[in-house]
Amino acid sequence: xTNINKVxxxxxxxxxxSPDKLEYDQAMLQVELKMRKLLQTAPPLIRxxxxxxxxxxxxxxxxxxxxxxxMGSDDLISPGAVQAATAVExxxxxxxxxxxxxxxxxxxRGIETLHVKFGQKIAVLSGDYLFCLAFDxxxxxxxxxxxxxxxxxxxxxxFTEICLGEIREFSNTGNLDLNEGEYFQIISEKTxxxxxxxxxxxxxxxxxxxxxxxxxxxxxxxxxIIFQLADDCLDFISSPQKVKKPVLIDSRRGVVTLxxxxxxxxxxxxxxxxxxxxxxxELKAAVLAAGGxxxxxxxxxxxxxxxxxxxxxxxxxSKRKCLERLLEQAAAV
Amino acid sequence: xTNINKVxxxxxxxxxxSPDKLEYDQAMLQVELKMRKLLQTAPPLIRxxxxxxxxxxxxxxxxxxxxxxxMGSDDLISPGAVQAATAVExxxxxxxxxxxxxxxxxxxRGIETLHVKFGQKIAVLSGDYLFCLAFDxxxxxxxxxxxxxxxxxxxxxxFTEICLGEIREFSNTGNLDLNEGEYFQIISEKTxxxxxxxxxxxxxxxxxxxxxxxxxxxxxxxxxIIFQLADDCLDFISSPQKVKKPVLIDSRRGVVTLxxxxxxxxxxxxxxxxxxxxxxxELKAAVLAAGGxxxxxxxxxxxxxxxxxxxxxxxxxSKRKCLERLLEQAAAV
Numbered sequence: 276x277t278n279i280n281k282v283x284x285x286x287x288x289x290x291x292x293s294p295d296k297l298e299y300d301q302a303m304l305q306v307e308l309k310m311r312k313l314l315q316t317a318p319p320l321i322r323x324x325x326x327x328x329x330x331x332x333x334x335x336x337x338x339x340x341x342x343x344x345x346m347g348s349d350d351l352i353s354p355g356a357v358q359a360a361t362a363v364e365x366x367x368x369x370x371x372x373x374x375x376x377x378x379x380x381x382x383x384r385g386i387e388t389l390h391v392k393f394g395q396k397i398a399v400l401s402g403d404y405l406f407c408l409a410f411d412x413x414x415x416x417x418x419x420x421x422x423x424x425x426x427x428x429x430x431x432x433x434f435t436e437i438c439l440g441e442i443r444e445f446s447n448t449g450n451l452d453l454n455e456g457e458y459f460q461i462i463s464e465k466t467x468x469x470x471x472x473x474x475x476x477x478x479x480x481x482x483x484x485x486x487x488x489x490x491x492x493x494x495x496x497x498x499x500i501i502f503q504l505a506d507d508c509l510d511f512i513s514s515p516q517k518v519k520k521p522v523l524i525d526s527r528r529g530v531v532t533l534x535x536x537x538x539x540x541x542x543x544x545x546x547x548x549x550x551x552x553x554x555x556x557e558l559k560a561a562v563l564a565a566g567g568x569x570x571x572x573x574x575x576x577x578x579x580x581x582x583x584x585x586x587x588x589x590x591x592x593s594k595r596k597c598l599e600r601l602l603e604q605a606a607a608v
Numbered sequence: 609x610t611n612i613n614k615v616x617x618x619x620x621x622x623x624x625x626s627p628d629k630l631e632y633d634q635a636m637l638q639v640e641l642k643m644r645k646l647l648q649t650a651p652p653l654i655r656x657x658x659x660x661x662x663x664x665x666x667x668x669x670x671x672x673x674x675x676x677x678x679m680g681s682d683d684l685i686s687p688g689a690v691q692a693a694t695a696v697e698x699x700x701x702x703x704x705x706x707x708x709x710x711x712x713x714x715x716x717r718g719i720e721t722l723h724v725k726f727g728q729k730i731a732v733l734s735g736d737y738l739f740c741l742a743f744d745x746x747x748x749x750x751x752x753x754x755x756x757x758x759x760x761x762x763x764x765x766x767f768t769e770i771c772l773g774e775i776r777e778f779s780n781t782g783n784l785d786l787n788e789g790e791y792f793q794i795i796s797e798k799t800x801x802x803x804x805x806x807x808x809x810x811x812x813x814x815x816x817x818x819x820x821x822x823x824x825x826x827x828x829x830x831x832x833i834i835f836q837l838a839d840d841c842l843d844f845i846s847s848p849q850k851v852k853k854p855v856l857i858d859s860r861r862g863v864v865t866l867x868x869x870x871x872x873x874x875x876x877x878x879x880x881x882x883x884x885x886x887x888x889x890e891l892k893a894a895v896l897a898a899g900g901x902x903x904x905x906x907x908x909x910x911x912x913x914x915x916x917x918x919x920x921x922x923x924x925x926s927k928r929k930c931l932e933r934l935l936e937q938a939a940a941v
Contacts, residue, residue: 320775373736377729396710398779399732403706403739404771409742410764428760431743438737442653445729 296351299342299597305357306338313408324393324401326603328368331384336605337473338364340498343597344477344491350593355416356480359426362416363473365409366430367399370437370469372402377445378528417478426476436590440464449529451539451546458533459500466506467499474498483589489546490588498581502605503576507532508568509608511559535577541565572608579606614859629684632675638690639671643697646741657726657734661701661788663719669938670806671697673831677810677824677928683926688749689813692759695749696806698742699763703802705735710778711861752813759809766805773797782862784872784879791866792833799839800832807831816922823921827931830915836940837908840865841901842941844892867900867903874898905941912939 298307314329315322331542338360345356375378375388376398382388413427446460447453474495478488511534535558539545549558562568563603582602588593630638647662648655657803671693674768678689707713709731715721723731746760777794780786807828811821844867868891872878882891896902915935922928 318772320772320779338880373732376732395728397775399706400710400771400778401773403735405767406736407741407764407768407771411768414761414764425758425761425863427764428747430757431740431747431760435737435740438733438740439651442730442733442737445733446653530855 288400292595296347296349296353297357298311298351299346299593300358302342302352302360303335303339306335306342306364307332313361313365313412313553317404320403321401323387325405327386327389327392328372329442331386333364333367333384334604335360335364336391336502336601337367337469338387338555339395340470340495340598341473341477341602344474344495344596345480346591346594347482348406348591350591353419353480355419355426356477358412358416359476359480360473361569362409362426362430363469364477365460366413367435367469369402369404369406370441370482372398372405373440377441377531378573380528416480419482423479426479429475429479430472433468433475435470436464440468444530447531452530453531453536455533455536456535458531460529462500462503463496466503467496469558470499470502471495475493485586490585494582494585497578497585498602498605499556501575501602504571504578505608508534508571508575511562512568512608526549533571534562537570538562538565538567575608576605618893619887629682631683632679632685632926635647635675635685635690635693636668636672638674638687639668639693639697640665642694646694646698646780648743650737653917654660654734654737657730658738660719660725661705664719664900665687666697666700666717667937668693668697669835669934670802672701672933673803673931674806674810676927676934677828678813678929679927680815681924683924686752686813688752688759689810691745691749692809693806693815695742695744695746695759695763696802696809699767699805700802702735702737702739702742705731705738707750710774711733711832711863713861745881749813752815756812759812762808762812763805764800766808769801773799773801777863780864783864786864786869788866788869791847791869795833795836795840796829799836800829803832803835804828805851820921823918827918830911830918831935831938834911834915834935836910837866837904837911837938838941841867841904841908842852844895845901845941866904867877867895867936868905869900871895871898871900908939908941 286413306393310332311329314325314332317325341360341363342352342356345352345359347353371383375383376390376395380388381391388398389401393401393499410427410430413430414425416426420423440461440463442459444465447457447461471492472495474491478491483491510532538561539549542561545561545565548561553561579602583599586595586598589598631908644662644721647658647665650658672935674693674696675685675689676686678692680686703717705722707714709723709728713721714724722734726734743760745762746763747758749759751758773794776790777798780790780794804825806830807824808821811824816824818895844866871894872882875894878894878898881894886894912935919928919931919935924933
């Protein structure tokens with residue numbers, strides 16, 4: 276085999292990463308640098324595509340979560356966690372590329388989507404490439420302790436779940452009968468699984484005792500669900516400038532989310548109107564008037580309170596504070 | 609996270625697999641059973657797609673190669689190798705699904721392709737799903753010895769290579785200037801990488817000493833190249849019934865392969881004719897008349913001789929014989 280990727284991985288994990296443990300902000304800076312470097316120095320064949328993606332790499336809430344969870348009792352983070360966090364962001368980027376194909380989305384993070392700019396076929400392959408690169412990166416992380424699972428061996432099953440979530444969402448396109456339970460199953464798979472993967476990987480790379488593992492897993496799941504609930508509200512109430520993506524995109528592509536599910540439940544006339552075809556602004560007004568946003572916000576608050584309670588079980592104050600901030604960020608709507 | 613896949617993996621690696629080591633034929637039967645079971649018992653959401661795929665699962669030359677390489681000095685194969693071989697076939701299936709989207713192929717292995725039957729979007733996601741399932745399966749294989757790499761940590765970089773090969777092939781669609789060097793780079797990545805991965809995984813799961821690792825890697829690479837060369841010949845000379853896929857598909861979709869590269873080199877009039885548009889049968893006749901097939905066959909023979917020489921360095925007679933048979937099968941044209 277040629278060693279394009281090997282060389283690349285070695286060079287990116289080489290000079291710009293000290294073998295010493297890092298503070299949280301430093302670690303996140305390293306993730307951002309590493310991510311940009313991987314995208315900008317990809318093999319020439321795919322560099323146009325990856326460089327395009329490097330223009331807008333997102334806020335990195337999954338990477339930040341992983342790093343926060345990986346904090347040791349000395350509040351420091353091992354270099355392996357930087358690698359794992361980069362891998363998770365690459366995985367996320369790969370899913371976004373395929374997602375955007377499925378959703379026919381034109382823009383993402385304020386820039387043109389890959390399939391619009393380079394065509395659907397190259398976009399499928401670019402997603403596959405980033406996906407493999409992420410696993411390749413994860414595979415080189417040594418476990419924190421000999422008896423712990425390796426990060427790359429916990430990632431695949433989460434990723435299978437994400438695929439199932441995408442398929443479940445897609446197969447419910449335009450389904451106005453979607454109920455809350457089904458909605459939560461979709462977001463649990465398509466979004467919360469990768470948050471849980473980040474929390475799980477962070478835990479494995481920390482020095483936390485095995486008995487708190489389940490706290491991390493539940494926290495990851497909750498954070499992901501809260502994040503998606505907030506995102507689904509923003510789709511109705513934000514301006515395109517603010518969220519850097521078209522708003523009301525969910526309704527336009529027939530994705531039914533909690534604000535609409537609630538509105539359909541309390542406003543008996545809405546279903547008929549939606550079926551006949553409702554202008555975007557009318558749909559937005561109807562969902563708001565029915566209290567769909569308020570209801571979703573109340574669920575976010577409930578789940579956030581539950582998550583904060585779980586957080587209080589963690590022994591490190593800095594870690595707790597860091598995760599509280601991330602939770603606040605995820606819930607912001 | 610829900611535990612759909614975990615449960616599934618446990619149940620398939622459970623009762624139907626004895627913990628004892630297996631003979632080669634038994635092991636391959638296990639791979640076929642496992643593969644069929646994984647596809648037929650996938651989560652209901654995706655079972656229609658995976659069941660469709662289960663109707664035609666291929667000859668499994670990659671799985672057979674892996675099993676042969678995994679043979680111990682007692683000629684037996686560990687159950688981990690059955691899992692690894694299944695993972696490799698699943699990976700291969702995932703790439704075929706995305707490949708067929710890229711190539712606009714209508715049939716594969718004698719049945720309708722997934723994107724034709726279920727649509728492009730579901731096909732992208734089904735490929736992603738199988739890809740993850742393969743990594744998930746590979747992640748649960750214990751290393752043969754403590755100091756050996758785990759199979760799942762060697763797979764990703766090969767897979768990155770396959771993606772690059774696909775992209776390289778796609779970006780050379782219709783490129784009549786493609787030279788032999790570029791052609792060999794494409795097939796080395798898009799095909800030989802997965803053969804090399806199979807040989808590498810087999811080696812890791814065998815009791816061969818570390819110093820013969822490179823022999824396995826080179827053999828895998830050669831077997832893959834020979835297989836692709838033969839496949840590229842078959843595209844010109846076989847009947848659709850025989851290869852269970854449409855023939856002359858490469859030329860139809862603008863993929864330039866060695867028989868055509870050679871024919872373009874020796875027949876100065878051919879390029880002009882191809883550019884003007886040549887009927888399929890005329891192209892076939894021109895490539896045959898120019899000796900494109902004979903030339904490719906001579907390259908196959910050369911590389912096969914080299915591979916057989918490498919094989920003679922292996923200590924086990926049964927393993928050697930088994931790999932010789934597979935080499936013969938790969939080279940058959």
